[in-house]
Amino acid sequence: MSDFDLFVIGAGSGGVRAARIAAAHGAKVAVAEEYRIGGTCVIRGCVPKKLLVYGAHFAEDLNDAAMFGWDIKQCQFDWPVLRDNVLAEVDRLEGLYRQTLTNHGVTIFEERAVLTGPKSVRLASGREISADRILIATGARPHMPAIDGIEHALSSNEVFLLDQLPKRVVIAGGGYIANEFAGIFHQFGSQVTIVNRTDVILRGYDEQIRDRLLQISITKGIQFRFNAAFDRIEKREDGSLKLSMTGCDDLDADAVLFATGRVPNAQGLGLEEAGVTLGDNGQVKVNERAQTNVPSIFAIGDVTDRVQLTPVAIREGQAFADREFGNIDRTVDYSAIPSAVFSHPPLAGVGLTEGQARNKLGSVRVYTSDFRPMKNVLAGRNERSLYKLVVDEATDEVVGIHMIGPDSPELLQVAAVAVKAKLKKADFDATVALHPSMAEELVLMK
Template sequence: MSEAYDYDLFVIGAGSGGVRASRVSAAYGAKVAIAEEHKVGGTCVIRGCVPKKLLVFGAHFAEDLQDARRFGWEVPDCKFDWATLRDNVLDEVARLEGLYTENLERHSVEIVKERATVTGPHGITLSSGRKVTARKILIATGATPVIPEFPGAEHGITSNEAFHLERVPQRVVIAGGGYIANEFAGIFHQFGSQVTVVNRSDVILRGYDEQIRDRLLQISLTKGIDFKFNAQFKKVEKAEDGTLRIHLTGCDPIEADLLLFATGRRPHTEDLGLESAGVEIDNKGAVVVDADNRSTCPSIYAVGDVTNRVQLTPVAIREGQAFADTIFGDKPTRVDYDCIPSAVFSHPPLAGVGLTESEARNKLGSVKTYTSDFRAMKNVLAGRNERSLYKLVVDGETEQVVGIHMIGPDAPEILQAAAIAVKAGLRKEQFDAVVALHPTMAEELVLMR
């Protein structure tokens, strides 16, 4: 490696993509440092998918304990203690941060626990004033929640703060219609909160198959979650006792104890000094990169949510790996963004891979769809009317399965395996040829005729 610089690679941001790129690059023999101003692990591990999924697990017990009585268990009335779950989740986050840190140190990656900014194509300045140089710089600072601008918006919180609440609020207003909004709506509802979701459009989970997202809306309404569509925030007033009065367009003011903004995430590039190196930033604040993760400055690269390509943790990890393999491993690698599966850990969860029905009709013209609309066996005995929905989208000419979309218990777990079939380009007849695994919910994937 070159000795003209302090480091072969300096990474700004120790999230999933930055950590993977650092560790693999160091394993290839590069001298690597990674700067992180918050905690090692990034959004996913510290204040995103990992702690949120643990809250989802905790929330599921609300219905599981009720259902247990129908299965013969004498379950007394149970009291939920938020502080216990919150503290255990935060302890697990701390444990994972320690593991990430140990993994970097084991690969001789220097961890710099302070803010770093770019001061040129090869220059970095730390908040302590220390200046260093690197042959390559990797931006992996992720994304940050968007907070709408209106009078009183400062009285709301984002998902970052939701994991640290002192208590579960009795009345929650959630702004947004995406996956974060619907996941926290389910979580707070199961914990006993009165939940209202405020969405500026009339569509939730834009980008997911219409039938699947409509089923989630139907189930959520049945559970008692309220939705305000085509509503804009006018102002929020905070009373002396801490309660909020939320004024919206098109409806009466809403009284709430908590306002949670889940209105999207923007790339975290502000005040990073990227302009000093000629790095192009698009109109959404994302670093513009090519297929090899290289920015408009030849020595500066970017991976993960900061590029705003696909804001998913596994994608950031793939990009970090591809960067390290290409730059330091002499193994040119590019990420394939086709057929990336995704899930929403709502109540119940949904998942999808490939083309939605509308996307397929626009792209292919001739399309066939197959659906299975059923009650999970557990729900039948538990006396729950909640129905699952599985859907195959098939190319009408070739019979290739181009999309699978589903909502119901364990849908994300089932879809991970099913996504392999879509990625491999299997045809409907190959699904039909598989013998069903009975009795399971997953067997519905091979029984649609």
């Protein structure tokens, strides 16, 4: 008999969900985690980053407060206070994740585990463990390019631990992490420059929406260097950085953050030795049931490089555990996955972009609402929101919803239900507006 029915390598959101559900179905489960329980999202990703986003929003809110009658005598920002409070919240959440596992009888090994065969692993302590099924849920890590001086750069892992806020920040990348931290640092008072190797930010999002963010970001004072690349990072005696560039003038900075994608954590786990096939990007290749080419070995989440989103990893973990231990034939539907960028202002989208819809469906109708939120009007802020519906001409089905503006992610979650349910534009038109709200724009487009 094996030591465990299921052995999970990696205690991020997906691995924890899989372990918990499998244990609830009666399986004997163990989890190995070499760093901290909770994974990227809880420890060094979306949760602490969102808390920084909340903190950054106070900059504009406090500035706008005067037009709403508030007389704030003294206004100053203390980075160590926010940093330490965020880290304390991370500690609290890690404790809750740990408690969830222990409450379900899951054995936790706080050390690295590597495969030694299709049904066996070895812990860093040397202990050999057997399991009927092994689940790889090790996530991904920031990509750090091989350039001279890269050791002087930050990744998104270290940015939460800064001793002090840098006065000048250069951010490499044009994706969601780069644009989110650009907004955070800018609101905290840093001079921010984004360097992108192409002339497109947020590839995959609707073109109109991402162009609006670029326009607003430039208006706020965030600088962009497109079609540019880093040659070398040199640290001066005073601690500042000299950035030698290709495609633009050299830059000076107090910190440089690389947000140029994430790499699956599949190396050094003994996967290839166990016969598991890896993809061109180093990802674990799996079928629709999260199963590798080795029948007893499975993988979920970012390590598979399918959709690198925490809710997707959780869905995959739940479906895996239900199938393998609960006798529930469940798979994950990857269509109509909502996503958001917590930039300033935030943007969000679900379904097909206008370009994708035209390529796939041919004839589409596009409805937009370009407006200035009521709060911005009274505050004297010219920043405008943009909402967009993409409709299949042949069926009247709303196949995509995209928006940028205050609270867009909160609104988009509900709107995503409409896309998932294949509602028609006529259903939106027949819905009574909730006034006064920004959300009413979704049902008033003509």
